[in-house]
Amino acid sequence: MPVIMFTGQGSQFPGMGRDVLDEFPEHLAQADEVLGYSVRDLCLHDEHGRLASTRYAQPALYVVNVLTYLRLRRECGVEPSALLGHSLGEYCALHVAGVFDFASGLALVARRGELMADAAGGGMAAVIGLDADAVHDALASWSGGGLWAAGYNTPDQTVLSGSSEQVRAARQHFLDAGARSYVPLNVSGAFHSPLMASAKAEFARVLDRAVLRAPRIPVVSNSTGRLHTADRLGLDLGEQISGPVRWVQSVRLLAGRGETGWIEAGPKKVLTPMVGAVLAA
Numbered sequence: 019m020p021v022i023m024f025t026g027q028g029s030q031f032p033g034m035g036r037d038v039l040d041e042f043p044e045h046l047a048q049a050d051e052v053l054g055y056s057v058r059d060l061c062l063h064d065e066h067g068r069l070a071s072t073r074y075a076q077p078a079l080y081v082v083n084v085l086t087y088l089r090l091r092r093e094c095g096v097e098p099s100a101l102l103g104h105s106l107g108e109y110c111a112l113h114v115a116g117v118f119d120f121a122s123g124l125a126l127v128a129r130r131g132e133l134m135a136d137a138a139g140g141g142m143a144a145v146i147g148l149d150a151d152a153v154h155d156a157l158a159s160w161s162g163g164g165l166w167a168a169g170y171n172t173p174d175q176t177v178l179s180g181s182s183e184q185v186r187a188a189r190q191h192f193l194d195a196g197a198r199s200y201v202p203l204n205v206s207g208a209f210h211s212p213l214m215a216s217a218k219a220e221f222a223r224v225l226d227r228a229v230l231r232a233p234r235i236p237v238v239s240n241s242t243g244r245l246h247t248a249d250r251l252g253l254d255l256g257e258q259i260s261g262p263v264r265w266v267q268s269v270r271l272l273a274g275r276g277e278t279g280w281i282e283a284g285p286k287k288v289l290t291p292m293v294g295a296v297l298a299a
Contacts, residue, residue, distance in 0.1 A: 019097055019098060019099035019279070020096065020098060020099065020277075020279030020280060020281045021098060021099060021100045021101070021102055021272055021277050021279065021280050021281070022087060022090075022096070022098040022100075022101055022102070022111070022114065022281050022282075022283055023101075023102045023103065023104070023107070023111075023280060023281065023282045023283065023284075023289045023290075023293070024083045024087070024101075024102070024103035024104070024107030024108070024110035024111050024282075024283055024284060025079065025083065025103075025104055025107050025282065025283075025284030025285070025286075025288045025289055026079070026103065026104040026105035026106040026107045026108075026263075027072060027075050027076065027079065027105060027106055027205065027209070028203065028204070028205065028288065029079065029284050029285050029286055029288045030069045030075045030078060030079050030082075030285060031069070031285065031286070032061075032062070032063070032064040032069060033061070033062060034061050034078070034082050034285035034286075035058075035061045035062070035078075035081070035082035035085065035086075035285060036061075036062060038082065038085040038086050038088075038089050039057075039058050039061060039062070039081075039082070039085065040058075041085070041089060042085050042088060042089075045081070045084070045085060045088075045120060046058055046081075048120060048121045048124070049077070049081050049121075049124055051121075052077075052121050052124045052125050052128065053077055053124070053128055057077065057078060057081050060074060060078050061078050061081070061082060070204075070206065071135060071206055072131050072134050072135050072138065072205070072206050072207060072209070073131045073132055073134075073135035074131070075106075075131070076106050076127050076128070076130060076131035076134075077124055077127050077128045077131060079106055079107070079284070079285070080106065080109055080110055080123065080124055080127045081124065082284070082285050083103075083107060083110040083283055083284050083285075084110050084113060084114070084120060084123075086283040086284060086285075087110070087114060087283040090281065090283060096281065098114065098235055099235075099236075099277060099279075100235065100236040100237070100238070100272050100275070100277060101114055101115055101233075101235055101236065101237045101238075102237070102238050102268055102269070102272065102289075103237075103240070104240070104263060104265060104288075104289055105169075105209070105210070105240060105258070105263050106127065106130075107284070107289075108237070108239070108240050108255075108258065109123050109126060109127050109130075110123075110283070111237045112233065112237055112246070112251075114235065115233035115234055115235040115236075115237045116231055116233065116234040116235070117230050117231050117232075117233055117237075117246075117251065118228070118229065118230060118231070122228070122229070126224065126225075126228060129221065129224050130217075130221055130224075130259070133216075133217035133220050133221050133259075134207060134209060134214060134217045134259065135206065135207070136216070136217065137207060137213065137214050137215075137216050137217040138206050138207035139181075139182070139207060139208065139213070140179065140180055140181050140182055140185070140207055140208025140211070140213050141179075141180070141181075141182045141185040141186075141202060141203070141205065141207075141208060142168060142177055142178060142179045142180075142185065142202075142203040142205050142208065142209065143177070143178050143185050143188075143189070143200055143201060143202045143203060144171070144175055144176070144177050144178075144199075144200070144201045144203060145175070145176050145177075145178060145192050145197050145200055146174060146175050146197060146198050146199045146200070146201065147174055147196065147197045147198025147199060148174060148176065148192070148195065148196055148197045148198075149173055149174055150167070150170055150173070150176055150266075152195060152196060153167060153176040153178075153192075154167065155195070156191060156192055156195040156197075157178075159191075159195075160188055160191055162184045162187055162188065163184065164180045164181040164183075164184040165178050165179070165180035165181075165184050165185065165188055166178065166179055166180060166210075166211045166212060166262075167179075167262050168208075168209065168210035168211050168262050168263070169210060169262050169263040169265060170262060170263070170264055170265055170266045170267065171263075171265050171266070171292050172265075172266060172292050172295035172296055172299075173266060173295065173296065173299040174198075174295075175292075175295075177203070177210075177263075179208040179209060179210055179211035179213070180208055180211060180213065181208065181213070185202065185208075186202070188200075209259075210258070210259070210260065210261060210262055210263055211260060212260055213260075214259045214260040215260055217259050217260075218256055218257075218259040218260045221255075221256055221259060222252075222256040225252040225255055225256055226252065228252070230248075230251045230252055231248070232247075232248035233246055233248070238268040238271055238272065239254045239258075239268075240254075240258045240263045240264060240265075240268065241254045241255075241257040241258045241261050241262075241263075241264070242254060242264065243264035243267030243268050243271060244271065245271070265292065265296070266296050269292075269293050269296040269297065270296065273296075273297060280293050
């Protein structure tokens with residue numbers, strides 16, 4: 019049995035889900051009821067460019083990711099030995115693990131997207147060609163402040179998050195520190211950083227009211243790089259909004275448990291090459 023992985027923001031595009039959305043009309047009807055708009059129209063047409071906003075990208079990706087997994091299971095008999103999701107994708111993993119039903123998970127994701135959109139401002143960039151220690155050293159020597167490590171995607175790719183001004187200004191500093199490239203990301207906020215503090219605080223109250231069941235299948239927490247436990251689910255999901263995604267640590271944890279098969283469920287392949295880079299290091 020393989021690890022099933024679910025992608026996060028950045029993998030969305032107009033037209034995504036064209037091959038799965040109409041195969042699950044009951045799920046689409048539930049989604050439209052929860053969201054108050056047509057998720058099919060959003061994904062397939064997006065006439066107003068809403069997928070560029072985290073407010074709409076998060077629920078759209080949740081729906082497409084879950085339906086992609088359901089088709090995999092139906093057509094190929096795929097049953098996961100463990101589950102992993104990158105940022106928003108963690109909610110898809112938790113749904114498959116039985117922590118919440120489809121509609122309840124979507125409601126959480128929609129609220130998460132709204133709160134993160136309200137806290138938006140700032141930006142993100144990927145530093146490529148430096149290991150995490152070198153990135154931390156460069157952050158410590160950066161005089162501008164307002165930058166944080168937001169995601170450890172591969173051994174030589176770390177994502178930074180912070181104010182838009184500091185993300186732009188820090189480019190040369192990281193290149194001088196030895197980075198091969200410094201790539202600004204097309205995102206609408208400084209996600210996974212302390213600048214999401216207001217979203218984290220409000221979402222913690224949402225999570226306090228949510229019914230979160232113990233996972234039936236192992237799921238790795240982005241915020242700790244360890245397996246989720248029932249007693250820490252709400253706390254770890256709240257921390258995830260303003261803390262870094264520990265993808266390298268998460269992949270190594272599952273590889274250390276003997277996992278060898280990895281299947282990505284999402285609109286396009288983003289995580290598969292990242293896993294390959296982690297396992298090859």
